[in-house]
Structure formats: C-alpha cells, structure tokens
Amino acid sequence: MxxxxxxxxxxxxxxxxxxxxxLKSEDAIQLLDDCAKVKVRxxxxxxxxxxxNEGVQPSMDYSNISFGKIEEHDGKLEVTSFQxxxxxxxxxxxxxxxxxxxxxxxxxxxxxxxxxxxxxxSATGELLFFRSADNL
Numbered sequence: 222m223x224x225x226x227x228x229x230x231x232x233x234x235x236x237x238x239x240x241x242x243x244l245k246s247e248d249a250i251q252l253l254d255d256c257a258k259v260k261v262r263x264x265x266x267x268x269x270x271x272x273x274n275e276g277v278q279p280s281m282d283y284s285n286i287s288f289g290k291i292e293e294h295d296g297k298l299e300v301t302s303f304q305x306x307x308x309x310x311x312x313x314x315x316x317x318x319x320x321x322x323x324x325x326x327x328x329x330x331x332x333x334x335x336x337x338x339x340x341x342x343s344a345t346g347e348l349l350f351f352r353s354a355d356n357l
Contacts, residue, residue: 224342227252227259228349235350237357238277241337242350243269246329249336253318253325256340261349264305264339266321268328271335283328285311285321286339305339305348 265286270278
C-alpha cells in the first residue's frame, strides 16, 4: 500500500470540525495498524471530545504530539521550532504504534473518542489528510 492509497482508504471516515480532521477511536487504531505497513512518518495523535453543538474539547492527557519547542535564551523564552512531531517523551519508542493504540483506547474510555492522527508522507513531506482537506 502506498501513502496515497492509505490516505484514500480513510478519507471518507474523516470528520472535519473547523480545521480539525478527526477519526473515531476505532478508525484511528486501524489507521495505526496500516501505518506500520507503509512508508510514512508517524507524528502522533491528539484526542478530542465532541459535543452535540459541534464544540470540541482537546485533551493533553491522551495526546502524544508536539507542535513546537520553547527554550530559554538569555533569560527569555523563545519558540525555537514550530512543527508537528511526536512528543519528545515518546520519541525513539520502539513500540510507538502499540503504545499509541493503548493511549487511544484509554482516551476513548474517558470520553475522548475522536482523534486527529498526524502522518507525513515520507516522499513529499505533506501531511496525509490535510493535503486533501479541500475535498472533505
């Protein structure tokens, strides 16, 4: 399976809420299983609770993605990078997919049943699903 085929397999399961592209927890887990078989770069997941009025609530506890890095330089905090990547505590984890599936299951058990799964196409550097967001 190619990254494009992987993306196409899940596009019709995506729920777009504002700028978020969310999958139900079961679909997110299945996507992780498929990611392990495709040449892509897994960047992490972010958990959300959806409300009937289309409101969303993110959860830091059931997420393993980082969107930037802040460091202190000369007594001042500075943003030194701003990009999606797996949280440093998870970086280098040899069981990343299995541990992320457990994180998703725990989040779903606590009411966070929607997940944004960030995956980068290794060949193009584009984020899967986001590059096709106009079609959702």
